[in-house]
Amino acid sequence: MSIQRLHTGPRLSQVVIHGDTVYTAGIVADDPSADTAGQTRQILARIDGYLAEAGTDKTRILMATIWLADMGDFAAMNSAWDPWVPKGDTPARACVESKLATPAYKVEIRVIAAR
Numbered sequence: 834m835s836i837q838r839l840h841t842g843p844r845l846s847q848v849v850i851h852g853d854t855v856y857t858a859g860i861v862a863d864d865p866s867a868d869t870a871g872q873t874r875q876i877l878a879r880i881d882g883y884l885a886e887a888g889t890d891k892t893r894i895l896m897a898t899i900w901l902a903d904m905g906d907f908a909a910m911n912s913a914w915d916p917w918v919p920k921g922d923t924p925a926r927a928c929v930e931s932k933l934a935t936p937a938y939k940v941e942i943r944v945i946a947a948r
Contacts, residue, residue, distance in 0.1 A: 839886060848883045853948040855887040859900070865937035869906040872940045873913035880944055889948045891917070894924040900941040904930040910940055 840847035849856045860879050862872035884890050901910060907928065918924075924944070933941055 839883070848887055850887050850948070854895075855884065855889055855944075855946045855948060857883055857943050857945075859898075859941045859943045861934070861938045861941050865935070865939075869901075869909035869939045870913045872938070873910045873942075874917075876940060876942050877913065877917045880942065884944075884946055887946075887948065889946050891946075892919045892922040893948065894922075894944045894946045896945045897924050897926045898943050899926065899928040900931040900933060901928065902931070902933050902936070902939050906939055 834852045837850040838846040838848070839850070845858050847858050847860070857880060860876045860883075862875040863879075864875060865872065867875065881891060884893075899910065899914075901907060910928075931941075933939075
């Protein structure tokens, strides 16, 4: 089975497709000066774009992993997540508190989706 990599750099690929499964890297906001909800919306928009490029969409997400720099931002992250996630097609999800790559990042999300 072939492996396709999209947006590949020297350290990682943003998207890897293996068969009918699409994996994203951990995605952070392009503008980390935004608040938690704003960063989450930016990330979800990027996920939408990556999934479309891979031939799928958010209704096909199997699993999401969310890292928050501060679990106190859980409600703010969910304020962006809840309207975005398709009702009836919610993925399995884990959300944990973790120190992220830089203090400006409040949220990081990765998904695994079917095509």
